[in-house]
Amino acid sequence: MQRIISIKDGVTRMPSWRMAEPVNFELCDGEHIAIIGPNGGGKSMFTDIITGSHPIIGNGIEYDFSPSDKTLVSDNIKYIAFKDSYGDKDGTYYLQQRWNQHDISEDTPTAGDLLEEAFLLTGDDTAERRELQNHLYSVFHIEHTLDKYIILLSSGELRKFQLIKTLLSKPRVLIMDNPFIGLDAETRDQLQHLLTTVANDSKLQIILILSRPKDIPPFITHVVEVRNMKVGKKITTEEYRSAMTSSDLQPQFNREKEERILNLTYNDNTTEGNEVIGMTDICIRYGKRTIIDHFTWNVMKGEHWAVSGRNGAGKSTLLSLVCADNPQAYACNISLFGRKRGTGESIWDIKRRIGYVSPEMHRAYNRDIPAIMVVASGLKDSVGLYTQPNETERHTCRKWMDVFGIEKLADRTFLKLSSGEQRLVLLARAFVKNPELLILDEPFHGLDEPNRLMVTEIIEAFCKHSGKTLIMVSHYPEELPPCIDHKLTLTRTD
Template sequence: MKQVKIIQAEFLLQQKNRLKIPHFQIRQGDFWVVVGSNGSGKTAFSLAIEGKIPVYSGEYENSFQHIQQFSFEKQQKILEQTFRERNNDSVSPDDFGKTARETILNGSRNEALCDQYAELLGITSLLDRPFMHLSTGESRKILLAQTLVQQPDLLILDEPFEGLDQKSVQDWQQLLERLAQQTSLLLIVNRFNDIPTAAKQIALLDHCEVILQGNRAEIEQQSIFQQLQYAENAMDVPLPECTEPTQKLAPNTPHFELEKVTIQYADKVILDQLTWRVLPQQHWWIKGPNGAGKSTLLSILTGDHPQSYSNIVRLFGRQRGSGETIWEIKSKMGYISSQLHMDYRVNCSVLDVIISGFFDSIGVYQRVPDALRVKAMQWLERINLAPLAKKPFRSLSWGQQRLLLITRAMVKYPPVLILDEPLQGLDGLNRRLVKSFIDQLVKHSGTQLLFVSHQDQDAPQCITHIFEFVPKENGYQYVQTAV
């Protein structure tokens, strides 16, 4: 039987990056769908299946004889070539270039096969029209027919729905169902909603690694898959309304302002002449290697570091030590870290974890008004965990727990949310889930995000500025850039 089989393989990409495929097998008659967001490595994956990028380690076997790829990029190149051929003084204004039939045949003489696929794709009436006069959806079907006339035994379709309206996408999904009866298919999309009902197998790609794959019926039963599918559809769903008026900060006052801050212990300098201003509505990614000083910087921002008093440190417009209490500072912040998660040992119910956020407590030790219980359930519904409300917190997966703790920090809509390595300890699936929720929080609230991570792939899309600890000969320099 024809197949592509990959076992524990890494494929070498540009700039020493690698595509990781623990195992993958597509056989004759299969219809696979690979889902991956922008930058996940979808194009590299399709090239790896074709055998067009080098195998760094592991096993790659291919017994298909004629793999063909169809992509949005391929369509763009052909359209550009058609335009160049027309944009020529020697071409008559009445000459509109190749017809759709000539484009499909592309030098071949197999008219019968052209007519066969034109009928299958529903484009017979377009064959004698100039290719350049066709719509985006029509020209894409013509180019797919061109690919099919070459009689592939494995057809890879990379983002064929890109740029099409909803009706065209539905037509294409029905078309792929018919194609799946004739050839092996590998469809690559960036949305769960684009998975055709006829697909038999599903894989999930994230940051150049296959993180989930298998039989569709089994994959769709996994709670993490359902959670990710929900997250995609919930991107534009508003958050529950706040139970009380949110804190309003001065609109033009920097939330954090540090001037030439130096923190040291004996002869060891941790921060050296650090100057940094964080304005409202800026979402910062704080990055740098372990030991650079990220945790020390956070302890200054949260008001915990004792050496703040001997430096110029203004938090929410007030010099540290000018009379404000530590609780006044912390009331303006939500804070979550992987360490806090590790230390969260109270095994209360999932619902009580959310409720505790309203009381700034670990666990619930007082009578809870019915209105707060209703509000907490609204938050659980928003993150698709309402069915687990009565479950013990520690019975949830690690990713669900992290999602719950971030939600707990947001229920009072703090002006600032600090997430310190929020993806640490999570696998690829749960990293994707938590990142998606962080973007949703920022999109639907006025809360400012400070996101700390030393992993380049961790940053959510909402980031507007980067603060980076860059190593130099004696310590670090502090590089601040707008995204």
Template sequence: MTAFACSLNVSCPEQTINLEIKNSQLWCLEFDSSTTMAFFMHEIRNHTPFSPTKSLPVKIQIVPYEITHHEEKIFFYQQRYHATENNEVITVNDFIGQNYLQQRLIGQSILRERRNDPITHLSTGEFKIACLLKAFQPESKIIFLEELFAGLDSTNRSMVIQFLRSLCQATKTCIIVTTTRPNESSLFDHYLKIYLPNQQYPREKHAIPLKPLFQNKPLQNFQYAFKLTNINVRYNERIILNNISWAVKKGEKWALRGHNGSGKSTLLSLINADHPQSYANDILIFDQPRKYGRNIWEIKDNIAYFSHEYFRYMDKSKTITETALQIINSNPYKPAKEPNTVTEKLTLLMQYFDLPVHKLNSPIYLLAPVHQRLAVLMGVLLKNAPLLILDEPYHYFDSTIVTKFNFLIDSHLNDTTLIFVSHNNNDFPSCIDHHFYLS
């Protein structure tokens, strides 16, 4: 395996970033904002700003935050909850690959007992690990990993970093992780914080009238948003949820926590009427039993729901406005909200988050990754439902966006029942006053 060294020179607004990198090094670049990181990665993709100081046998690989794969085109949203639909889906083993290095890393990961499971059965965190293992190609000499730790709990973050170190040593690869969140700097060979000078301060929070956005909530006459009693979910011999009970009253603000694979997303899919096993369990939604014959759209109409899986499977060819209308008008049996009203509210939110208003009519896929996610979340907020479920919403968000979003929740959603999921303690809104743990 040939040793190499090279210079990396990236011209960002206001400054040039210079790095001297060598084989077998593990880097982490922490950026001050999602915008700065997006600009940096754009330059890497389009200008390949490397100057070899020795022979550079380069295959440069960029593993994006939103990893997709060609097999995913046959999947559908929530397929992992439908056991009978997974018989023809490739296994975890086949998805990751058969070379020696990949197989060795599978054996050292939390996926070692899941080799023969359908790839759609994995949780968000488990799927991220599978994608990382799939990306480990020995011929790659420089690998960029965007927002590597989004969706991973602390145990898996440490485990992945150790995997990366093993990979660096075994293949003489230089791995560079990019992130907007602080991480365990001592675990990297080089940890660099990149802050651009003369950054403009974000718009004053109170400068835009936001209260009209969150009025006229439907269906407020209930005691319990949901009540789960002795919930069980299993696939053949694999138990996902075992005797789980949880009651959430109107207006309460809950944090749902648990390690990767503990069943958080499965539990939420029962509440959101997405999981087929909900009919076999004792579930009350808005004081009404979840049973055959009840209109599923009446349930979904009163829940505003966001998850990484929901985001991943959305049609990103739609514009921001079209996406918001689709989310808000989720019940096909109710009159649709006026597009002009929705556009007016979206305009206020775009201004609040310092996004160009003219992009309201842009397809979501043309936006930067952070703005894609924010565009969908704005539609979820404007649904103005009595129950708001946010399952790890802040992937790719820097601290400024998190602060602004949490301000909306803390200041304007007092009557809304909230379920919030994250592995990052800094993500939770201050209004959270209840905690539910899955182990």
């Protein structure tokens, strides 16, 4: 059987890139593999070895990409990393940029421009390839986004964009890190169907890096578990499912932790009256595109809202109005915490009362500072930290990091953490100041099942007895904590 990728007793040249033991791995023709493991277990490090990003000692890795006529590893193996779900890694991106259209240069490309450029760079302009291009556009329902600036795409739309851009190049091996995150239920089903079709009908081997066993699609033939920086033996999907036990899915939570959360949480609400958010007849437009149309919404103190809707329906835009990140809020009839916007309050008056995490924040957080400083930045409402926390603030940060099970990561720098560990750090950042209003936009991105269950318990404990107000966005109804008592579903206006 053809061995497309073969690694035997692989040890990386750089000690800082090494796994806990030598790596042995084979990807054979006809196999489609899921790499499974806990957050921080070594999945991303292992993937970097497979792609050649972390060279190994000796003969290196043996590749056989036939029948592909491409010679470079980079042309035959395409890797969509977790961070790509929020767009290209652009160091100039800042948190509010998506909402500040006046800051977007006229030279900024549209999604359609970039996809057409990718199409022309990755092959000849043939009728067959145009048919593939149009098929991908249709399957992902992205025709309505082709004229949008790339910077204005939602996180789910960006995920679709990255997948299409990669599939247009027709690689021999496609590696995707958590491909279903950020996608609504219909698009997840469409993607799974598309990958199944591609896996069965073409010379493309697929490797999925997954945080949850339940996300393994039916077309996956084998599973490799990576845990404690060790690469396990490749086994069939059936063998893996048979070996799973219910203990693999237990949350890392107990009554003692709930007591710690309650001790860190107190009701310091100074809202005038009971209304936290008041919106009347809101309209948000960018050029000729209407995102939110004649929308009215009231959120009262102590309510716990779940916000849902398809990709591009305006969920993140709505939250940007609440978090004081969108300048169009000044032209709208909006009241926050009992005060009408535009009556002399600063954005910092608003932000100090809100704990917030979102895909946009994860994308914008490119500061490689110690994790405890990232958590401490939540006390200052900044992306990055420009003043040193005092001892009391450090103590509070460590307590919240302990609640999220990441106190041991306090001194490690943010960009050296796995994507799941980064998300836990950003969640601790959202809770650290005991906010009146907690806004969690897709909070579980990249988390393994035990950590998802743990975070759900933390949200529930935080909201249950404190009179806190919660707004949570998720494409997975089963992720919602029991405290949810109100639901809002947005629909696309186009």
